[in-house]
Amino acid sequence: MNWYKWLPVLMIASSAGPAIAIFFLAEESHGWRTLWNMLGAVLKIVLMGVLFYEVHLGREIAFHVPLMPGLTFKLHADSLSLLFAGLSTVLWFLTTIYAIGYLEHSPHRSRFFGFFSLCVSTTIGIAMAGNLITLLIFYEFLSLTTWPLVVHRGNPTSIAAGNRYLVYTLGGGALLLLGVVWLQTLVGEIDFVARGGLSALEAGTHNDLRLIFTMLVLGFGVKAALVPLHGWLPGAMVAPAPVSALLHAVAVVKAGAFGIVRVVYDIFGIEFCERLGVLEPLAGLAALTILFGSWRALTQDDLKRRLAYSTVSQVSYIVLGAAVFGPKATIGGIVHLVHQGLMKITLFFCAGNFAEELGLHRVSELDGVGRRMPWTMAAFTVGALGMIGVPPVAGFVSKWYLGWGALEAGMPWVIAVLALSSLLNAGYFLPILYAGWFAERTSPWPATHGAPFPGTSIHFPPDSPANMGGPSATETCANPPAKLPREPLMPPTRGKHRASHEAGAPTAIVFGSEGSPSVPGGLSPASTSTAAWEISPLLLAPPLVTAGLSLLAGIFAGSSFSPLYWARFIMMGEY
Amino acid sequence: MNHAPVLVVLLPLLAALTSLLLPYRLAPWLFSGCLAGVGGLLIPLYQRLIATGVFRYRIGGWGWPLGIDFYLDGTGFIMLAMTWALLAGIGWYSLAYFRGRPAAAHFWPLLLLVWAALDNLFLTADVFNMYVTLELLGLLSVALIALAGTSDAFSAALRYLLAALGGSMCYLLGVAMIYSASGTLDWVFLRTVLTEGPRAAMALALVTAGLMLKSAIFPLHFWLPRAHANAPAPVSALLSSLMVKASFYIALRMWLWIFPGVLHTHVAGPLLGLLGAGAILYGSLLALRQDRLKLLIAYSTVAQLGYLFVFFALSMHPEDVTPALQAVVFFALSHAFAKAALFMGAGVVQRTLGHDSLDRLAGCAQRLPQIVFSFGVAGVSLIGLPPSGGFVGKYLLIDTAIRERQWFWAGVLAVGGLLAGAYVFKILARAMADGLSPTFAPHLASITAPSHVLPDGAPKAAGDTFPAPATVATGPTAPTEGPTTSFTPPTTSAPDPGISRHPTPAPPAAAISAAMTAVPAEAAPPDRGLVWSTWTLAMTAFLLGLLALHPLQMIAIGAPETGPRLPGSEILK
Structure with a gap:
């Protein structure tokens, strides 16, 4: 038994474990949640280092479990998977820090961080998948774990974006499934090997293979946002910023691109693709x-x-x-x-x-x-x-x-x-x-913190767009205003307006009424903000x-x- | 343990009879005893099956052709194990559901009888004995549906009774014809005794028609949605997960074990498959149009049963019979877990919110996080996404379809998954929509310590988390912090005092209407047993795909060697 063959599993578990722990945490246990998050993120970086070292030593790292008759669940670490996994690991670490700072006081943090960590586990799974069926499993799972993050705000805009996202990803997933099954019926189980393993097939199957290639590329192309399958991506921007940053800039779209790279290089082989003319x-x-x-x-x-x-x-x-x-x-x-x-x-x-x-x-x-x-x-x-x-x-x-x-x-x-x-x-x-x-x-900032960090309470100047229901913001986002002002649900101590802003909802934390001691954001923010950081260091x-x-x-x-x-x-x- | 097969039936039967004699409070104990007993008996059955393969058991030592024999193969064992596991889950749920309710006095004996009948059905080798258990299951279901005590439930139960009687009557006629044609009723031997001819064809047609009526295959599904949606939640779970599988199981035996050697079933197979395809499309579309949670889930059962019948179109080539059988039995297994979890979850929603209207589920994800989570993971199994059991079943079905180059069926299976996705995420999207009160969200941790989320604890929790809004907000505030008043759904359109908690100068009408649709905060959180039993079954369905290998190998034990008879292929005698 070689211990290092468990490394890919540990890589996945190092964020899946904290995810499960976080699901069971109460909303208020901020410290525990941060601890679990950081623990997982640091552990994953350490594991990544070990993995690079082991691969550097030239060890074959592969983990197999039989899944169904004739199908194996296989994780492995080749150079391409390390590239993607390394990227996700490092960026997850940074995004976790960012998200902790960003979501400090918004609701449903346990749910958010739980699914967020699951998404990263899934991305690592995509990176480490050693054969097509394993890649398919993680790829589909990614759609499921990102959906709760897209609809996280729970307002009509995000629900609509979530529905759109599902239509695209489930459709793509179904196409991918058909392609994968078809390919497996032709050649049996498909491991990822450099230069691909299909070139030996006789010429009679080449038309089938072209069709399969198309299905696989379109299936992965949904997440890679290839035109005309890109429609979900701009809408999915209603999600909180860390989600947009990590998932919609890195993990999800990269999963699609990575899938296409795998299909071209490690399933078909680039030379065979060239011969097929695809x-x-x-x-x-x-x-x-x-x-x-x-x-x-x-x-x-x-x-x-x-x-x-x-x-x-x-x-x-x-x-x-x-x-x-x-x-x-x-x-x-x-x-x-x-x-x-x-x-x-x-x-x-x-x-x-x-x-x-x-x-x-x-x-x-x-x-x-x-x-x-x-x-x-x-x-x-x-x-x-x-x-x-x-x-x-x-x-x-x-x-x-x-x-x-x-x-x-x-x-x-x-x-x-x-x-x-x-x-x-x-x-x-x-x-x-x-x-x-x-x-x-020439105009005041739409909204600013009275004391940026650590803030106490925020006040909007009476005439700021936010105070007027932010029609400009809502229109340009193409997001209709949410039915409900959500902010009262959040503790106004260091009230954040981003929730509603991103969703395009009118902001309503604290309305600076006439004569209220609000700090005008405006042109002289320096008086309050230059003393500290321009924004929280997190x-x-x-x-x-x-x-x-x-x-x-x-x-x-x-x-x-x-x-x-x-x-x-x-x-x-x-x- | 030589008598384990018969004990598996006798134990629940005796417990049912005993429970009628004892005070009804003891019935759950009897049920638990049965769970332990039958669970213990399944182990030697399993070992024997692995060691020696299929085997017969002669009841009373009589043996065929005089007595009734039990016959156990892999498929039968999976069905027995499924029955056991689901009854464990449903029993756990019912314990909380029927606590302190008069219906409990009837529920437990009926449940035990259902168990005995199901075990008998999955074990017996006699097609007439199958009829008896089928009839018994039908009558028990009627009684169970009527336990809800509403007039809707009574009329649904009556409808079900008529359909069930019609179905069993058809089946009985078919069995009579089989007997007159062959002189035996043992399905293991029928294959060799029955001869080709109009009588056999007629018998197959009658039996199939009866079973289709009983398993509610499109277009004979008319009775199912109302019956399943109006029954009490544990009963709905039982009906949708196990009862429909019983008649499907008989159909499987008929079509795979008995008639393939006798008739050219390849003509009729695709016909059944087409009905299945119709069920998938029609059931899913109707599920999408429902506005009640339980009706949606019931129509989803109509759709999912379609997959089981698509199987008959896919098992046409001898080499595909075993993979297709593995696929369909595994599919039935995972559907049972997923569907039971969905109905149980719907029961919790109904208990907690007082309704199961889809339009008023907003805020559910905060109030009942585990239940919404269960909907999600069980739904994943229905859609057939990895790593769920539904994925494995569907993967194998599509695999068979593509290997046979039957593109139509592969397409139907894929589209069915997308439609299932549409109705599952319809539930989830409604539940994820924001209600008013995340403060009162009983989170997973809070459920285990319910004092935090009980209504009397809520004001405290709210006060702890939020500084009193009036001190921060500059909007017009009426300092009403008591959430019990804040979040009572206003009965009039007048601004509720609770709305002024929000520092919105004037509460927009939208906020009020949303408050009306939001979850009433004063409702007590659901019982832990209800929640965790649902969660467990849902997670089982979800993770079943990862444990698929061994069950699939089990199903292959005793699978028929040949497929349906094709023209020109020799008849195996």
Whole structure:
């Protein structure tokens, strides 16, 4: 019995265990919940380290349990799974810190953190899945565990978003199931092996295989938000910011992209895919998604929706990398799995901070925010520049390799797509940066904390949009106001308005009436906020760390610790 | 333990008769004793099955063809074990449900009789004996439904009685024809004795029609939703999980063990499958349209029974019979757990909220978190998502369909799952919608320490968590902190004093109407036994898929070697 074969199981259990414990905690046991969360997050990082070490030693790490006659539940750790699992582990740790700060006083925290941890377990399961059926199990399970987080607010908007999400994911799941079963009836159990295992099938089955490939890619494409299956993603932004950050920027969409990468490289094998002629249509779909997502992002005023469409576009870089035949493109696609995760989570953390601290939800409200929250804005800038592809941020490395790979593969049109997409990226990110750093603030902040940290109570100036029911916020979010003001349910001690803001509901914590001693948010927030941090350190540290990591991943791309090095290592196995 | 097979039947039967003589308070004890006893008897049966395979037991030593024999194979054993496990769960639930209610005096003896009849049915090798147990189950169900004591329940019970009588009558006619054609009633031997001909065909048609009526297969499902929705919750669970499986079990025996060697059943198989497909689509769509929780779940049973009949279309090739049988029996098993959990959960909702209207479930997720969680995980099994038992059953069915290149059936199974998803998440979305009062949410931990969530504890808890709103809010406040007043559903449209807890200047009409639909806070939290028995059954259904390997291997013990007879294939004698 080799103890290390249990490592993948422990990786999953290190967040599933705390999840179960947290479900059983009372709402008020804040300390215990934090303890469990952090315990799980730290333990997972430690396990991840051990796992990297064991793989480095060249150990075969695989865990099997028979599931049904002829089917095995198999977890393993190959280089690709370590890449994704490592990303999820590190980002989970940071997001947990962020979420603890973010959700300090909102209702149903036990439910939230329980499902949140389950989602991470599921993502790790997707990363570690050793065969197709195991991947399918975790992939479907991910739909189930994310649904409660999407509908977490419980208001009509989030319920509607949740329903939409379900229609897409259950439909995709059903298609995937049919594809998986069909493939298994042809070849029996399908383990993930480098270069795939299907090329030996006789030519008579090739039409079937093309169809199966399509079903699998569309099934995974739902979560990867490939056009036209992307409809759930912008709506799912009603979820709390940590959910948007980790799940809808990293875990869920990456699960889809990761599934496609697995299908192309480890089930069919890229060379066999090329022979089947299924890569060109996939590349076309990815290119379409890249351009469409960027195009839609241009016109969004709601910051989170803009970031969501940007996710739609950026995740397809990974798919594009998988669909262009050639080692360089492979490297570009796989490394973007990590790079996009780091940059996008930074952006979502920052968007959460703007909403949290100043009540800013729309791009048009961001004027002058850089002077009020310089650190957050700096992190946002790094993420945004990375997305555009400005060196030395990590995004540049991905785009460089993708372009190089396209040339290598003789697909120069991909370069045009990349250039156009970068242009569009710049088109929707640079105005934000300009507004944040250079624009003059002319109106008061929509909402601000009287004393940012630790706050006591908040007061809205009587004329702030929040006080008027926030019609502007609600319209641009395309979220109808919730029927109920929810805030009275939350302790107003350090009342947070984000719940209703994200859901587009009118804010109603404390209405500054005439003559109330409210601190005007307005143009002089410095009097109250410069003394302390610009925002709680729990909320500031995660974006700074991820922004730093995106920079480091770009600057030290050539070192042997970088994601690029690892991606190159993965590529070696596939050609 | 040589007599274990007959003891499995006798023990509940004797307990039922004894319970009529003793004070009814003792009945639960008898029931628990039976659980221990039958559970103990299942172990040697299991060991013998594993060691020697299928076996017969001669009651009284008479043996075939004079006496009635018991016959046990893997399928039979799984059914016995399922009956035991579900009755354990339902019994645990009923203990709390019927506590201090007069209906308890009738419920326990009836439940024990149902148990004896089911065990007998799953063990007997005699098709007439099957008729007797079937009739018995029908009559017992009528009595159990009527226990609800409402006029709706009486009329539903009467309808059920008529349907059940019609069904058993058909079945009896079929059995009579079988006997006249073959001279024996033992289904294990019938296959070799019965000869092809119009009489056999007629017998099969009659038997099948009767059984379809009894298992409520579309379009003969008319009696089921009302009967299952109007019965008391534990009875609904029993009917939907076990009773419908009884008649399906007989159909399985007929179609797989007896007639395939006799008739060209490949013609009729797809026909039954089509009815099943109709049931899946029609039942799911109707389930979606219901506005009462229990009716929704009942229509979901109509839909799920469809899957069982799709099986008949999929077991056409000899090499597919065993996988298809494994799939369908496992599917029936996991459906039983999931459906029982759903009905039991609906019972808790009805008890706690005083209604089971879907439109007024808002806030349920806070008030009854374990129940909503149970709905979720049991629903996952109905949809057929991993890792539930339903997933394994559905996976194997789709696997068979695709291997036979029957794309239509694969599509039907996939679409059925999506429709199930639609109605399951309809319940969940309603329950997750925000009610007014998360403060009063009895969280999992609070249930184990109920003093925190009892109505008298609520004001305290609220005061602890929230500073009095009036001190913070600047809106017009009437300092009414007592949640008992705050969250009483207003009976008039006048602003309730409780609404002013919210610092909203003027409570919008929406808030009032939402307050009316919210869960009344003064209702006591449900009994722990009700909650945890539901939760346990739901989790069993959910995790069953991970434990599927061994049950699936069990089902293969004694599976028929050949499939339905195809034209040209030789008849196995």
